[in-house]
Amino acid sequence: MVEEDQESIFTIWLEKHSSSVIKVARAYTLTSEECQDLAQEILLQAWRSLPNFQGQASAPTWFYRVALHTAMNWHRKDSPRRARQHPLLEVQALVTGEKQGVEQVQQREMVEQLYHAIHQLPKTEAALVLLYLDELSYREIADVLGISESNVGVKLNRAKKALRALMTGDADGS
Known part of the structure; x- marks a missing residue:
């Protein structure tokens, strides 16, 4: 997959499926900071996994699969690595009036x-x-x-x- 195509596909999928990322991250974390960290980790894993996407599953199914597997394995990963990550996007909490x-x-x-x-x-x-x-x-x-x-x-x-x-x-x- 050409990198430009990958970036375009990822951006489109992110627009369509970012709510899934937030839902999964929120369900697997206790604080908003952890939710932010996990959402970033999910997006990073989705980006890294995109070249391996073969179309055997739909985009939403694939995105959920990446999100869930990342969330389930997230706590096993070391916290120093998470502290060094730079956000791919800013995950914002729902703003209420x-x-x-x-x-x-x-x-x-x-x-x-x-x-x-x-x-x-x-x-x-x-x-x-x-x-x-x-x-x-x-x-x-x-x-x-x-x-x-x-x-x-x-x-x-x-x-x-x-x-x-x-x-x-x-x-x-x-």
Whole structure:
């Protein structure tokens, strides 16, 4: 792949799929600084992996696969290397106005509660939930995770049950 073509493709894909990067990074980190670092690491890995893209998966599937694999391996990497990295782009938090309605505050709190619950799931279940929340089909989720569609259904039902229990504080999940 010619470098100019790679840069063009990467820029286009980044515009279309940057929200996926942010969602994955947020789900796998606890602080905004870590989220920023992980998002940068995901983008770096996507850039490095792009020459190996062979079109066997769709761009969103490939981008998610890179993001999830990077996130799952991220904590094993050394922190000095992360400290030396220069941002590829500035990941910005959602900006909210000073005047927030009650509904906006409740919605933000619900999202925070959801991410807190996702952090408590095993990493493979967290990945599954993220893909589901991003409205990928079972086929697309299966492609990203390398499992069968029926296995996606089974694992997703278990993950939903676990999430429900975490969100409601119901220890037995019923």
